[in-house]
Amino acid sequence: MAPVLKNKKRTYAIRVSRSKRHTITFEHLSGKFNMPMDAASKSLAVSKSTLKLRCRELGILVWPYRKLSSLEKLIDKVVELAHHGFQFIVCKIRQEIEAIKMNPSLKIKNEIECLRRAMYDLHYKKRRDDSRVAN
Numbered sequence: 001m002a003p004v005l006k007n008k009k010r011t012y013a014i015r016v017s018r019s020k021r022h023t024i025t026f027e028h029l030s031g032k033f034n035m036p037m038d039a040a041s042k043s044l045a046v047s048k049s050t051l052k053l054r055c056r057e058l059g060i061l062v063w064p065y066r067k068l069s070s071l072e073k074l075i076d077k078v079v080e081l082a083h084h085g086f087q088f089i090v091c092k093i094r095q096e097i098e099a100i101k102m103n104p105s106l107k108i109k110n111e112i113e114c115l116r117r118a119m120y121d122l123h124y125k126k127r128r129d130d131s132r133v134a135n
Contacts, residue, residue, distance in 0.1 A: 024046065029054075034068060036063075037051065064100055067104075071096060071097050074093060078115075078119070096112055
């Protein structure tokens with residue numbers, strides 16, 4: 001008889017979870033894309049699993065936080081190294097961020113991906129040279 005009670009409790013918990021899950025819209029989620037998934041689930045007052053299920057239902061296969069934060073860091077690096085001609089690149093990256101917020105499944109454009117890789121290589125070489133000087 002005890003297992004029957006557990007099943008009833010489990011069924012009730014699933015029903016409550018489904019009702020919360022269906023109240024989450026894409027607009028709610030898009031405001032949380034700049035947060036890690038754990039923080040977003042806490043701010044929406046649902047579990048991480050429930051948030052993942054709702055994301056899959058809405059067509060969001062991967063939480064876009066890391067992609068967006070990477071592009072924001074890229075803007076910072078470009079501005080840090082920038083001259084006045086780099087404003088066009090910053091504008092293109094910002095457009096890419098807005099496009100990803102509208103459709104998180106989009107891949108980053110090839111030209112921005114190449115810039116991202118070049119900045120990573122530049123930063124890596126700088127770190128490597130600094131470590132050689134320290135030794």
